[in-house]
Amino acid sequence: MDDLINDFLVESNENLDRLDSELVKLETDPSSQELLSSIFRTIHTIKGSCGFLGFSKLEKVAHVGESLLSRLREGKLSLTPEFTTGLLAMVDAIRSMLGEIQKTGQDGNESYPELIETLNKLQEQDQSPAPKVKSASPLPAGVPNPTKADFMQDVLAKSVTPATDPVRAELPARPHPEPSPASSPAAPEEASATPHPQEETKAANVPGETIRVDVHLLDRLMNLVGELVLTRNQITQFSARQSDPNLASPSQQLNLLTSELQEEVMRTRMQPISSVFDKFPRVVRDVAMACGKQVLIEMEGKGTELDRSLIEAIKDPLTHIVRNSVDHGIEMPDVRIARGKRPEGRLKLSASHEGGQVLVEISDDGAGIDPARIKNKAIERGVITAPQAAHMTDGEILNLVFLPGFSTAEKVTNLSGRGVGMDVVKTNIDRVNGTVDLQSYLGKGTTIKIKIPLTLAIVRAVIIQSNGKRFAIPQLNIQELVRLSAESVQTEIESVQGVPVYRMRGRLLPLVYLNEELKLATQADKVTDLDEATNIVVLQANDHPFGLVVNEINDSEEIVVKPLSKQLRGIKVFAGATIMGDGKVALILDVVGLAQRANIFSEAREHALEEKAAEVLTSQAQNQAEKQTFLLFAGPDDSRMALPLSTVARLEEFPAGDVEKSGGEWVIQYRGKILPLIRLDVVLEERRTQLRHPKLGVAPDPIQVLVCNDERRTMGIVVERILDIVEDRAEVRSPAVREGIQYAVVINDRVTELLDIPALQRIAESNRTLSTEHAEVVD
Amino acid sequence: MFGVELKKVQEVIRYLEITEIPLAPRVVSGLMNLRGQIITGIDLRRRLDLPDRPEETPPMNVVIRSADGAVSLQVDEIGDVVEVTDESFERAPETLQGKVRELILGVHKLEKQLMHVLDTEKSCETAETVEVGSTP
Numbered sequence: 001m002d003d004l005i006n007d008f009l010v011e012s013n014e015n016l017d018r019l020d021s022e023l024v025k026l027e028t029d030p031s032s033q034e035l036l037s038s039i040f041r042t043i044h045t046i047k048g049s050c051g052f053l054g055f056s057k058l059e060k061v062a063h064v065g066e067s068l069l070s071r072l073r074e075g076k077l078s079l080t081p082e083f084t085t086g087l088l089a090m091v092d093a094i095r096s097m098l099g100e101i102q103k104t105g106q107d108g109n110e111s112y113p114e115l116i117e118t119l120n121k122l123q124e125q126d127q128s129p130a131p132k133v134k135s136a137s138p139l140p141a142g143v144p145n146p147t148k149a150d151f152m153q154d155v156l157a158k159s160v161t162p163a164t165d166p167v168r169a170e171l172p173a174r175p176h177p178e179p180s181p182a183s184s185p186a187a188p189e190e191a192s193a194t195p196h197p198q199e200e201t202k203a204a205n206v207p208g209e210t211i212r213v214d215v216h217l218l219d220r221l222m223n224l225v226g227e228l229v230l231t232r233n234q235i236t237q238f239s240a241r242q243s244d245p246n247l248a249s250p251s252q253q254l255n256l257l258t259s260e261l262q263e264e265v266m267r268t269r270m271q272p273i274s275s276v277f278d279k280f281p282r283v284v285r286d287v288a289m290a291c292g293k294q295v296l297i298e299m300e301g302k303g304t305e306l307d308r309s310l311i312e313a314i315k316d317p318l319t320h321i322v323r324n325s326v327d328h329g330i331e332m333p334d335v336r337i338a339r340g341k342r343p344e345g346r347l348k349l350s351a352s353h354e355g356g357q358v359l360v361e362i363s364d365d366g367a368g369i370d371p372a373r374i375k376n377k378a379i380e381r382g383v384i385t386a387p388q389a390a391h392m393t394d395g396e397i398l399n400l401v402f403l404p405g406f407s408t409a410e411k412v413t414n415l416s417g418r419g420v421g422m423d424v425v426k427t428n429i430d431r432v433n434g435t436v437d438l439q440s441y442l443g444k445g446t447t448i449k450i451k452i453p454l455t456l457a458i459v460r461a462v463i464i465q466s467n468g469k470r471f472a473i474p475q476l477n478i479q480e481l482v483r484l485s486a487e488s489v490q491t492e493i494e495s496v497q498g499v500p501v502y503r504m505r506g507r508l509l510p511l512v513y514l515n516e517e518l519k520l521a522t523q524a525d526k527v528t529d530l531d532e533a534t535n536i537v538v539l540q541a542n543d544h545p546f547g548l549v550v551n552e553i554n555d556s557e558e559i560v561v562k563p564l565s566k567q568l569r570g571i572k573v574f575a576g577a578t579i580m581g582d583g584k585v586a587l588i589l590d591v592v593g594l595a596q597r598a599n600i601f602s603e604a605r606e607h608a609l610e611e612k613a614a615e616v617l618t619s620q621a622q623n624q625a626e627k628q629t630f631l632l633f634a635g636p637d638d639s640r641m642a643l644p645l646s647t648v649a650r651l652e653e654f655p656a657g658d659v660e661k662s663g664g665e666w667v668i669q670y671r672g673k674i675l676p677l678i679r680l681d682v683v684l685e686e687r688r689t690q691l692r693h694p695k696l697g698v699a700p701d702p703i704q705v706l707v708c709n710d711e712r713r714t715m716g717i718v719v720e721r722i723l724d725i726v727e728d729r730a731e732v733r734s735p736a737v738r739e740g741i742q743y744a745v746v747i748n749d750r751v752t753e754l755l756d757i758p759a760l761q762r763i764a765e766s767n768r769t770l771s772t773e774h775a776e777v778v779d
Numbered sequence: 780m781f782g783v784e785l786k787k788v789q790e791v792i793r794y795l796e797i798t799e800i801p802l803a804p805r806v807v808s809g810l811m812n813l814r815g816q817i818i819t820g821i822d823l824r825r826r827l828d829l830p831d832r833p834e835e836t837p838p839m840n841v842v843i844r845s846a847d848g849a850v851s852l853q854v855d856e857i858g859d860v861v862e863v864t865d866e867s868f869e870r871a872p873e874t875l876q877g878k879v880r881e882l883i884l885g886v887h888k889l890e891k892q893l894m895h896v897l898d899t900e901k902s903c904e905t906a907e908t909v910e911v912g913s914t915p
Contacts, residue, residue: 227815230815469798469799469801518801518802519801519802520801562817564819565818565819565850567803567804567807567819567821567850567903567904567905568800568803568807568819571800571802571803573801573802574800577798577810577817578817579812579815579817583796583812584796584798584812585798585809585810585811585812585817586798587798587800587801587810
């Protein structure tokens with residue numbers, strides 16, 4: 001097509017977009033000279049070009065609009081919603097004619113006679129007590145002319161979508177009172193002082209600071225940079241293996257330059273999301289008028305920047321959601337008032353950056369979505385069964401709306417409700433690796449959150465292997481890497497409800513075996529795997545962590561993400577493909593898809609896992625003996641004995657002479673107190689021992705005493721020698737063979753007797769009564 | 780014997796290393812690296828429900844420009860380029876059954892044999908849907 005016509009089309013379409021938002025803004029600020037002039041100029045330009053290029057029908061429509069605008073600008077007429085509607089209709093007509101030109105080179109067969117007539121009539125309308133435009137001529141004197149106004153309404157009703165009565169109401173107004181035709185003239189200073197709503201007007205396009213670039217050119221640039229990154233990867237790999245310093249330095253340079261280039265090129269493609277958001281005031285106005293509802297739209301974060309392709313991708317989904325909100329979400333004004341809400345519904349759009357992602361939120365204060373209705377509809381459609389539904393949380397039920405064919409709208413309007421909406425929204429968002437989530441509170445409103453990763457094409461990824469096949473996992477999703485030795489595999493991987501889990505720092509991590517999910521493994525493989533170490537990649541999928549078991553974990557690399565062709569897009573476990581340094585193709589895993597396929601997500605299962613985790617940990621604490629610390633010492637006859645270190649307060653040494661006898665027991669003065677002593681060789685007396693060592697009675701000097709406390713009192717246990725302090729699980733036990741011993745246990749691979757202090761005390765007491773034989777010991 | 784409209788063919792290439800795709804439909808043989816571009820390989824035998832190529836016979840790649848990017852149809856052999864006119868064209872005979880019928884636009888009567896004109900767009904589609912894992 002002719003370059004000239006091409007340029008005309010591009011420019012005119014842009015201008016029309018701007019007209020849309022300016023006209024809607026004008027409604028809230030009808031006397032703004034700036035807006036009026038801008039709108040007038042735009043239409044004038046279009047009219048001029050059409051005339052020049054010979055598009056007469058287009059020219060006629062533009063001409064009528066221009067005249068109307070001219071009178072508005074001069075203050076001879078003032079803006080009413082009918083005007084705005086008429087002008088917007090003109091914009092649409094022009095747009096459709098531009099479409100014709102694009103297709104056929106001519107402006108089509110439609111000459112829009114009704115529209116022209118309407119706009120003409122609007123011009124001739126005798127508006128009486130109109131509020132003043134600042135720089136304008138004297139107030140048109142006059143009496144309100146009801147008959148003319150009614151006639152106007154009729155005419156409009158035929159050519160434009162029906163407007164409802166309260167004229168003021170349809171305005172997607174900003175929260176400041178707008179003047180209406182019959183109201184008193186506004187204060188002279190007001191309009192000019194009103195701060196202009198749009199920040200874009202400030203983005204002055206000073207000539208020389210920006211240029212127009214064909215988007216296809218940018219796309220090609222992006223591709224080239226992608227290829228460059230791949231080649232750079234290859235060179236980096238290669239030079240890492242060489243030790244030639246002449247190669248290392250330029251290779252390093254290349255690395256840095258490529259990264260920078262990549263960043264800058266990506267920035268050229270960034271556009272503020274306002275290019276999408278700006279369309280919405282008009283959309284909201286149109287839908288609201290058509291439904292007879294009142295909606296205020298608020299937008300935040302218009303400056304948030306996204307890659308061009310992302311903007312394209314979310315345009316339609318967002319539009320659909322916005323229309324849905326107005327059409328189905330926000331209630332009719334009388335219903336709202338009955339519910340104690342304001343008659344105007346509020347629709348809020350906000351965009352922001354958050355950790356490498358763009359977050360777009362659309363929330364309304366409408367009727368909300370009723371989970372019960374969704375549930376019933378879903379069961380009715382056979383999407384889920386009743387028992388399944390009983391197990392689902394409200395959150396899960398609400399997210400059912402994203403399934404194909406789902407619409408609970410009572411009436412299907414031509415705006416929305418055909419049930420082809422939300423699932424397409426989800427598909428589109430999925431396609432750019434984003435997520436969409438819906439929250440709703442019955443009677444209060446609905447919020448939809450969309451998250452999209454910022455950088456589309458080049459990501460950092462970890463390369464893994466499973467059964468000899470290579471896969472890439474985006475680093476963003478990876479929490480950590482764990483390697484389990486073959487023995488640990490046996491002990492630390494358990495099974496909960498049939499799911500293998502790994503106990504990691506007190507939490508149970510569900511495991512997914514990659515070769516099983518991808519059906520790579522054969523039965524034989526599974527058996528041999530048990531002997532080898534296991535690698536687990538801990539992944540995060542939408543706040544649900546899980547472990548992916550793979551054979552090998554290789555390096556981390558920057559890879560270029562290439563989308564999968566449409567035949568493969570249905571395979572949810574893959575997010576795309578990439579070409580590795582060696583030229584071979586590797587698939588990129590989609591962590592969320594993988595988790596879904598492996599059924600990680602079910603909330604019910606999550607609960608089960610958590611409960612089990614708690615259970616397992618407490619039982620572990622109780623049953624399994626933790627490692628304990630023991631004090632090892634030599635008892636009578638050099639027998640090995642021990643006490644838990646926690647029961648021993650101090651280790652002391654006393655000269656034998658300090659031992660005294662009092663009240664039938666041996667005591668020693670200790671720290672201002674009288675410490676009773678227990679002699680093991682006496683208390684644990686055994687006939688066999690006596691026979692072997694008749695001279696048992698000789699006490700060593702100095703004596704070794706373990707000062708122990710129990711509930712009732714402090715005492716000292718006299719031992720032969722203190723040996724060591726050790727830690728041991730002390731699991732292997734056998735019951736005691738004599739009194740005073742708790743049990744015999746293996747500590748440090750030797751059989752050791754564990755003393756039972758309370759028992760020893762009892763024995764000591766009972767022995768006291770038979771004191772005579774023991775008196776010799778002390779000497 | 781099949782024919783493909785020449786202007787739809789980007790190139791013909793003998794052998795490209797192919798990476799298999801787990802969980803993909805059977806007709807998709809895998810992905811290949813064609814000078815930096817990743818293209819999907821569709822095995823025409825499988826697409827036509829014919830028995831598989833014998834082992835050890837590598838396929839030839841006919842790279843097609845499809846609506847969705849480049850796709851390679853993997854075939855047994857490449858023959859000549861022939862020019863045909865409308866006169867030799869006929870719609871598929873009624874007796875032709877099965878997948879072949881779905882995937883051809885018609886037939887040209889050549890001197891010695893019939894050449895089935897392959898519908899490249901359809902051939903590049905996969906008939907099966909992939910099992911994706913449970914969704915409620």
